[in-house]
Amino acid sequence: MKIPKFLSNNIVLKITSLNAVVITIRLVLSAFVQRLLAVTVGEAGYASIGQIRNLLAMLTATSTLGTFSGLVKYVAEFKQDQSELTKxxxxxxxxxxxxxxxxxxxxxFGATFLSDYLFNSQDYIYLFQLLAVxxxxIGIxxxxxxxxxGLSDYKKYAKIELISYLLATIALVIGLYISDLTGILIAISIAPVIQLIVLAVVFGKTLQKYVHFKTLKLRLVYKNKLLAFTLMSFVSTFLLNYVELDIRTMVAEKINVNEAxxxxxxxxxxxNYMVFATGLFTLYVLPKFASINGKVEFKSEVINIYKTILPIFALGMLIVYLLRDYIIKFIFPDFIGMEPLFKWQLMGDFVRLSSLVLAHQFLAKRLVKSFIFTEIISLGLFFGLTQLFIPYFGTEGVVIAHLVRYILYFVIVVVVIKAYFNKASTA
Known part of the structure; x- marks a missing residue:
């Protein structure tokens, strides 16, 4: 049977489909590992794992001073210009x-303070010293x-993600077997090293075609352009994970650590399922939006993306919701308190996905003020609404705040993007 042209030519669908295979395998492995973790370390241990994962996410930004999105943008723009790539x-x-x-x-040097702040204990000083090494x-x-x-090499991206996750999962299981929670935290900490090794093996030869290491010099030719992305990354990655850390601590203190x-x-x-979208954003949306200048073309591309991925996500989220009791039973035994959180989290994530597609225009066009303005409002709403809702709804208040935050964020992003194109058309 001949595949319809819309499907065969749809690069969004191709990336999404390949990503789906990787994510499905990840989800199966994750279900197995998360059950082990839930049974072994319990709710309190799971909260500690969340703390270290948030810290690692913050380090992905600080280790490169937040240049990831900028590098994606400029590699996509100048992949045929070796002189600019060297700069x-x-x-x-x-x-x-x-x-x-x-x-x-x-x-x-801050290991003692960080161990106290994140784990309310000085037993994990060694973990922060390990992360320092x-x-x-992480940065490389x-x-x-x-x-x-930036090269939109989605096939290699999928291979790297899959192999890295497989090896990191093996390391985590070994860590769990050898030393319970301590081993788990160490395994999570060394996962970036595993991924770097996989990157070198899978992508090393291709990388050498674009990065001529012998010609590199410590020069700051692109410093002003990349500093804009540093500011944006500080808000979107560093502050976001800091807020999540703070909210988890708030839940533990105001309710209890099990609820956290x-x-x-x-x-x-x-x-886990938002990773499905992350690959699409970095491989397709960001480079594509960087090449679009007109309002009509932008609107057409957004509609194309929405038509392709929103129905898939809606179906997937509906399945997760309908199977929530089975997910808790088989993956998180005894985590019964999770059940009321699902509906709010899933609805919030759907609106979040819709919002993030649009918000990538800020990164693509280096709209620093617009990006920082909308992100700070989003984070402020999340933190403020969480504090407001927890006394009334308990832990459920956090996920209700998540939904309300993204509904308001979506509206704000639409208004800001409309203002951007209106200003561009009159300039």
Whole structure:
């Protein structure tokens, strides 16, 4: 049977389909691992795992001073211009060096404070000192990942994601077997090193075609352009994960640590299927929006993306909701307190996905003020609404705040983008 032209020519669908295979395998593995974790470390241990994962997400931004999205944009624009690529990578090397040294210093010398702040214990000082050593690997891996995304090499991206996840899962199971929660936290911490090794094996030869390491010099030719992305990344990645850390601590203190574990488990499920969209954003949406200048073309592309991915996500989220009791029973035994959180989290994630497609225009066009304005409002809404709702709804208040936040965020992003195109048309 002949495949309709719309389907055969739809690059969004191709990336989404390939991503779906990777995510499905990840979900199966994740279900097995999360059950082990839930049974072994319980709700309180799960909350601790959430803390270290948020910290790692923050380090992906600080280790490169937040240049990931900028590098994706400029690699997509100048992939045929070796001279410009050399200038870009020379600047990124400086940012990587400064970000890695700064992050490592904070982790190493602030290990006691961080262990107390994140885990309410000094038993994990060694973990932050280990992360201080790992930070450069996180930064280098982030830079290489940006090149993969900028080239829209979605086949290699899928292969890297799958192999990395398989190896990281094996490391996590070994860590769990050897030393319970301590082993798990160490395994999660070394996952970026595993991914970097996979990147080198799968993408090393391709990388050498675009990055001529011998010609790189520590020059800041692109510093002003990349600093804009540093600011945006600080807000979207660093502050976002800081807010999540703070909310988890708030739930543990105002209710109890088990409730913090329930919320962490639900957000972990959410992050697993949102990875499905992350690949699409970095491989397709960001490079595509960077090449679009007109309002009509932008609107047409957004509609194309929505028509392709929103029905798939809606169906997937509906299935997750209908199977929520089975998910809890088989993956998170005894985490019964999760059940009321599902509906709000899933609805919030659907609106979030719709919003993030539009918001990538800010990154693509380097609209720093618009991006920071909308992100700070979004984070402020989440934190403020959570504080407001927790006394009335308990942990459910966090996910209700998540939904309300993204409904308001979507409206704000639409208004800001309309204002941008109106201003551009009159200029």
């Amino acid at each position: 870009i990578f020379s600047t990124v090397s400086c940012f990587l060096l400064m970000g890695s040294i700064g992050s490592a210093a904070v982790l190493f 790992i930070v450069p690997f 891996g982030r830079v290489v990942n940006a090149v993969v995304s 574990g329930y919320w962490t488990a639900v957000t972990f499920i959410s992050k």
